[in-house]
Amino acid sequence: MKTEFTIKTNSPIPLYEQIKREIKLKILSGILHPDEKLIPIREYAKLLKVNSNTIVKVYYQLDIEGYLYSKPGQGYFVRRTFVDKNKKGLELFRSITEEYLQNATDLGISIDYIIKNFKILQKKLK
Amino acid sequence: MKTEFTIKTNSPIPLYEQIKREIKLKILSGILHPDEKLIPIREYAKLLKVNSNTIVKVYYQLDIEGYLYSKPGQGYFVRRTFVDKNKKGLELFRSITEEYLQNATDLGISIDYIIKNFKILQKKLK
DNA sequence: ATTACTGTACTATAATAATAGTACGGAAAA
DNA sequence: TTTTCCGTACTATTATTATAGTACAGTAAT
Structure with missing residues (x-):
């Protein structure tokens, strides 16, 4: 581990x-x-x-x-969960995304800017 | 308020x-x-x-x-802060983005998927 | 059988978080 | 001046968080 x-x-x-x-x-x-x-x-x-x-x-x-x-x-x-692992993971992803978007919006940051920002990060990480 | x-x-x-x-x-x-x-x-x-x-x-x-x-x-x-408001805001945005990206990555979610997901949200919110 | 590793179950203590209530003094309006 | 609103400063109580230490029983290897 x-x-x-x-x-x-x-x-x-x-x-x-x-x-x-x-x-x-x-x-x-x-x-x-x-x-x-x-x-x-x-x-x-x-x-x-x-x-x-x-x-x-x-x-x-x-x-x-x-x-x-x-x-x-x-x-x-x-534990080997009954619920599909990916399903649970996606649920968690959705909730952290929601929280992130809420905070970013509170900061006055638009979803367009968020996307633009991640595209820049995408290029950097390649 | x-x-x-x-x-x-x-x-x-x-x-x-x-x-x-x-x-x-x-x-x-x-x-x-x-x-x-x-x-x-x-x-x-x-x-x-x-x-x-x-x-x-x-x-x-x-x-x-x-x-x-x-x-x-x-x-x-x-309080009227000395430091530029936008600068502080962008710093905060960068830190919450970093944390979000880290958690998403831990969940096995790629940055490509993140971008795709935000584009879907973008459409929904229009 | 003994030893080492493991979860489990306690007691005790301290710091933090949250609630409830009272009281005092500054500021401003009636 | 009196009343109302507001920050400030307490006391008291409860629950949660975290640490420290001890003890017991199951598991597995020596």
Whole structure:
């Protein structure tokens, strides 16, 4: 499991929430595969330099929400979701797009400008 | 001052933080003008159905951060920022675009698809 | 059987977030 | 001058977030 350290301790967004989002994205994007084992609680906590209980909370909630399952004594694993992975991913994409568009609009930025901007980024990234 | 009710009480993001972001966006986008008076604390709290102290916190922090100033007995007002308004707005736009692109990429969505998607939205919104 | 690793379940503590309510003093209008 | 509006400053209480530490039981390898 690839682990970037994108956790911001000074963010107003709770740590457990930041970590949850990251794991969700990894599952929905296919970076984490069904039945793949996640980093053990204690190890992950050490890696992110947060308390073990914080990771416990993250894994527990992701279990409740259907993203993970646990085998006591063995670890946490990615659940093979019934719902189509791409469908869930597209749902998430739609919601982040909606939020992005709302914020951009609030900034007085038009959708035309957004498209123009992404085309520039597209060229740069080629 | 136009007020949409985009506050989500069940969000993991603290209320005061959500409200702060909304006001910042309105100032940077020019919806709120320099020296324009903001909604009084008690009234705003009632409108958003949050506690007055939450709004106190919001205004106080936005004061510290240079977005607002207060005239005790009169109200809070939008500070005339030294930095160019559009520049700050574009900086903010760049950062939210970066974050959006990162999340979309994590979901396995290409920039080509993003552009295609915005073009569809563009048509719908016309 | 022992050891190491793992999830799980606690207790305790501190900081932050949010609510509720009261009170004081400046500003401006009646 | 009195009233109303408004920022400011408190106290008190509750829930959430995060840390720290201990303990127990399942799993698997030595």
